[in-house]
Amino acid sequence: MSDSTQPLLKVRDLTVTFGSHRRKLSAVAGISFDIYEGETLGLVGESGCGKSTTGKALMRIVEPSSGTIELEGIELTTKKGKDLRNFRTRMQMIFQDPISSLNPRRRVKDIVAEPLDCWKTVEGAEREALVNDLLSKVGIDPVAYGDRYARQFSGGQCQRISIARSLAMRPKLLICDEMVSALDVSVQAQILNLLEDLKAEYGLTLLFIAHDLAVVKNVSDRVAVMYLGKICEIGPSDTLYESPEHPYTKFLLGAALEADPDSPIHGDVLSGEPPSPMNPPSGCRFRTRCPNATDKCANEEPQLVEIATGHQVACHYPLSTLARK
Amino acid sequence: MYVNEMVEEASVHNRPERKKRLGLLFWICVGWIALNLLAAALANVLPLQNPIFQNYASVNAGPSLHHLLGTDDLGRDIFSRIVFGSRVSIEVSLGAMVIGFGVGAPLGMLAAYRRGKFDSILSSVMYVFLAFPAIIATIAVLSFWTPRSLLKIIVVIGVASIPLVYRVIRSAAMTVATKDYVVAAKVQGATDRRILMKELLPNVAPIGISFLLVGIATVVTLEGALAFLGLSVNAPTPSWGNMINESLAILQTNPWLAIFPSLAMCLFLLCLNFIGDRLRAHFDVSEGKL
Numbered sequence: 001m002s003d004s005t006q007p008l009l010k011v012r013d014l015t016v017t018f019g020s021h022r023r024k025l026s027a028v029a030g031i032s033f034d035i036y037e038g039e040t041l042g043l044v045g046e047s048g049c050g051k052s053t054t055g056k057a058l059m060r061i062v063e064p065s066s067g068t069i070e071l072e073g074i075e076l077t078t079k080k081g082k083d084l085r086n087f088r089t090r091m092q093m094i095f096q097d098p099i100s101s102l103n104p105r106r107r108v109k110d111i112v113a114e115p116l117d118c119w120k121t122v123e124g125a126e127r128e129a130l131v132n133d134l135l136s137k138v139g140i141d142p143v144a145y146g147d148r149y150a151r152q153f154s155g156g157q158c159q160r161i162s163i164a165r166s167l168a169m170r171p172k173l174l175i176c177d178e179m180v181s182a183l184d185v186s187v188q189a190q191i192l193n194l195l196e197d198l199k200a201e202y203g204l205t206l207l208f209i210a211h212d213l214a215v216v217k218n219v220s221d222r223v224a225v226m227y228l229g230k231i232c233e234i235g236p237s238d239t240l241y242e243s244p245e246h247p248y249t250k251f252l253l254g255a256a257l258e259a260d261p262d263s264p265i266h267g268d269v270l271s272g273e274p275p276s277p278m279n280p281p282s283g284c285r286f287r288t289r290c291p292n293a294t295d296k297c298a299n300e301e302p303q304l305v306e307i308a309t310g311h312q313v314a315c316h317y318p319l320s321t322l323a324r325k
Numbered sequence: 326m327y328v329n330e331m332v333e334e335a336s337v338h339n340r341p342e343r344k345k346r347l348g349l350l351f352w353i354c355v356g357w358i359a360l361n362l363l364a365a366a367l368a369n370v371l372p373l374q375n376p377i378f379q380n381y382a383s384v385n386a387g388p389s390l391h392h393l394l395g396t397d398d399l400g401r402d403i404f405s406r407i408v409f410g411s412r413v414s415i416e417v418s419l420g421a422m423v424i425g426f427g428v429g430a431p432l433g434m435l436a437a438y439r440r441g442k443f444d445s446i447l448s449s450v451m452y453v454f455l456a457f458p459a460i461i462a463t464i465a466v467l468s469f470w471t472p473r474s475l476l477k478i479i480v481v482i483g484v485a486s487i488p489l490v491y492r493v494i495r496s497a498a499m500t501v502a503t504k505d506y507v508v509a510a511k512v513q514g515a516t517d518r519r520i521l522m523k524e525l526l527p528n529v530a531p532i533g534i535s536f537l538l539v540g541i542a543t544v545v546t547l548e549g550a551l552a553f554l555g556l557s558v559n560a561p562t563p564s565w566g567n568m569i570n571e572s573l574a575i576l577q578t579n580p581w582l583a584i585f586p587s588l589a590m591c592l593f594l595l596c597l598n599f600i601g602d603r604l605r606a607h608f609d610v611s612e613g614k615l
Contacts, residue, residue: 100506103524103528105527115514118514
């Protein structure tokens with residue numbers, strides 16, 4: 001990386017393995033990336049590629065099998081007990097299902113105040129004021145709706161309440177796990193705008209996990225593409241969308257639909273299914289579906305290498321080098 | 326964006342909570358149970374006849390003004406014996422449920438929340454116990470653990486009910502424990518104890534309460550069955566079960582002795598089951614949603 005600033009979050013060789021020795025499934029197979037303060041990193045990939053597991057492993061909801069996670073230079077993977085609980089408040093997470101992420105039997109005010117009550121940071125009138133402030137920031141009227149139960153709200157409103165709750169402890173990093181994919185398109189836009197505003201106001205850094213490429217392009221400064229538990233390409237979102245280097249990225253972008261019905265369908269369609277993560281292919285994990293695969297791809301696993309400033313790709317034959325030949 | 330927000334605010338219908346009604350029958354049932362409990366508690370001060378006083382002048386009498394529900398073969402007042410008998414049933418069922426829920430419910434919630442080894446070991450043990458029919462087990466233990474007292478009966482039935490309570494509470498808690506809001510609470514740094522009390526318990530409690538009522542009803546029948554076999558409190562102390570047992574020999578001459586205690590038990594059970602069922606439906610947040 002070119003700049004000298006310390007990344008906010010530094011992830012190295014993170015692996016998450018489920019199951020015991022006989023039936024092992026490596027959902028995340030050694031990924032490394034950095035997130036810099038104030039940026040939004042998009043994480044995309046098809047279903048089952050391990051992007052949600054990555055987010056959960058960062059929060060240590062799922063235990064990482066190996067690797068390191070450093071937040072502001074402090075190692076998180078070895079933390080335990082109260083220390084771990086305390087550190088979780090520096091990072092927060094927003095979930096995919098807005099309805100299920102709020103307890104239906106609790107009042108909205110109490111839900112938003114939950115992190116404050118856990119840590120007793122503020123109490124009494126100050127707590128009340130903070131909760132009201134958070135709720136009005138996300139566009140929920142605290143006077144009219146604050147005393148309602150979570151089950152009385154729509155999906156979009158629930159997601160707003162989730163955002164308010166996650167901001168209560170003023171986290172540095174917000175992990176958004178498919179946070180808009182369960183919402184209507186019109187509501188999606190509102191939530192994304194809200195997120196953008198709050199990001200500026202609270203100085204947040206975002207890890208935006210999603211499968212919707214258009215959404216990710218909109219919100220992200222940089223994008224990482226995952227395939228079968230590995231990162232195959234990371235780069236600034238404009239570069240990555242305009243000139244993808246990894247064949248998988250190209251296929252993924254080609255599969256995204258455009259809003260213009262007259263636009264020609266571009267790119268080839270990827271055939272086949274992703275292989276089972278229980279028994280991943282040797283070498284490059286994408287080689288079984290890659291049109292450019294050679295023997296080298298089967299024998300040697302490609303590492304992430306920097307191909308341009310801030311643009312890394314894990315492929316023996318990046319698309320730009322192929323084109324030159 | 327504020328315009329957008331207002332549009333959403335206006336278009337989204339915030340459904341006001343529809344007032345759900347429990348219905349008249351529910352309150353009648355509650356009233357009947359309350360009457361039973363009150364009568365059992367105040368049996369000593371109520372103007373009832375002595376339940377063990379034997380009056381040979383009126384043996385096997387039918388219902389009359391003097392003996393509301395008639396007398397048994399020893400001339401004892403059936404009404405007063407039913408009221409005093411309800412004490413045994415109620416004490417045994419409440420006592421047993423305190424033991425059953427006191428041990429089974431926390432273990433079930435903990436197992437559902439913790440999962441892993443703790444859950445699998447505990448669940449296997451509980452399922453082994455469940456494999457014994459509770460009635461056979463209680464009969465076996467009570468036959469040998471003499472002299473029988475009310476406390477021993479409560480302990481035996483209570484212990485026998487632990488695996489059942491454990492299983493019901495564990496599966497109810499399991500559906501809650503996998504919800505995102507439990508993960509969210511963890512993410513916010515809540516302690517395990519706080520998650521169990523604030524997130525799990527309120528969502529498990531409605532199922533727990535209705536199962537508690539069904540459990541009380543089951544124990545009343547179980548005590549009745551034990552008493553019928555002569556394994557409950559000793560004569561002459563009345564209980565619904567041993568009254569029915571005593572009625573066997575004189576069923577042809579005095580059917581009242583069989584009918585009234587059975588009726589008392591039957592009504593008590595029906596009311597409990599109905600209350601439990603209504604409460605479960607009433608507190609079910611998913612029902613009627615969307």
